[in-house]
Amino acid sequence: MSAFSDALNVTAAGLKAQATRLRLVSENIANADTPGFRRKSAPFKLEQGEGTLDLVKTGRVQFDRSDLELIYDPSHPLADESGHYEGSNVELVIEIADAREAQRSYEANLKMFDQTRQMSSSLMELLRR
Template structure:
């Protein structure tokens, strides 16, 4: 019955990929939601873009490496600055800092995360079909 266990392992491994990509999409959506926000205090720092990381973890129960969402790290790149003297978030020079979020980069990352999510979903779907076919053969 090791083939049946291999099928279940494949589903569990692909499920870890689904969870990791869902976590990545959550971080991307937070970045996009805050792309145009400003600091609450004059001259303060706005939202800083977050970057998800992934980890490879040995699942001893499965005896396989699975992926997990790792630490979410701040992007250290500089903030965008605009000269807007009337803005309440402006510093003494009239400059306002905006998040270091580039919507085009976030959308590209979102599409990549979506493709990875769909690939893992396809593994689960194909594996379930193979299990069903095996059961159909055994019933006959």
């Protein structure tokens, strides 16, 4: 394989991994007020690609095992006899920070993909001469 296709494969894998991360962050934010919801995340891991090429992939989705927030609302249908129910363990500040980091990483991979494509086009143009 050429260096160009290797670079495109690496950046495409990075784009896919960051897109998965953004999807999970979006799900976490959407369910921040859902009682009993646990924050989701997916760890990154390296997988062997073609030849000696390592590609980043996302692992299995994991649920945050930290304690759920206890909310006092005796009128809530899920409230126990003391008037409490379990909320979610999603913290919006953390999710926003994760979303920004994933967005910037996605943009960096996209820029690398575009640069590789432009270099490949320039090389093809030079070879035509």
